[in-house]
Amino acid sequence: DLAAALYVGLITDTGKFMYDNTNAHTHRVAAELIEAGVDVDDTYRRLYEHVPIEKLKLLARALEGISRHCDGRVATCYITEADYAATGAGEEMTEGIIDHVRSIEGIKVAAAIRDLGNRGAAARKVSLRSRDGEIDVSAIARKRGGGGHKRAAGFSTDLEYDDLVAFLCGEVVAQLSD
Structure with a gap:
């Protein structure tokens, strides 16, 4: 209805x-x-309350892999093809993982980074959330061809994980110093 x-x-x-x-x-x-x-x-x-077990297993792997960067201001989780294979979860089951990362005390930005498999140049999808709105994550996403809102945005990228984290940290630090 x-x-x-x-x-x-x-x-x-x-x-x-x-x-x-x-x-x-x-x-x-x-x-x-x-x-x-x-x-x-x-x-x-x-x-x-109708969550497939595969989604919960993927969530557990994602949470286990959380890392903090930039003096604790950025938290990331990285979901790989191996995580999908090990859990039997599909990419659609990543919904909501970013909310757990965003809940980490003391961070400014949460990022959920997901491998997209065999998709050429856009090998990863990045979801960004601003914990308190101090950082405009849509401005960060637009620099990589993405978009969204001040507190929730995303983009696809071919950057390797370490380069991606360096990019995110640079952008967060730049906004904090403005």
Whole structure:
């Protein structure tokens, strides 16, 4: 039904009502959708409690591989083809991993770096999140042909991991010194 679909969009676009795009109007819309018959409990269960085990195994590998860089200001996780093969997970199962990286205390930017397999020049996809909005990650992404918003952005790249981390650190340091 339409109300349920709109409610799902509202939940996901606002990060479960946690992102800075959440305001009083957002909650009024949510209330109207609930009054129209949306089953909140069922919606949350369908969205967040039907996770394939392969996705959880991929998440575990990603979290195990988290690294901090630039005096702790940047945190990265790197998901490789070997991670997909070992867990049986597909690339679509990386959704949400970046949120765990962003939750690390003291960082400014989180990056989830994913191998894309045999895709030529764009061998990796990078998702960026700004923890507190101090760093405009869309500006970083645009420098590599990507885009997004101030607090959430991404791009594809052929940079090797170490060069990519150096690029990210340079951009974060530059924004902090402006």
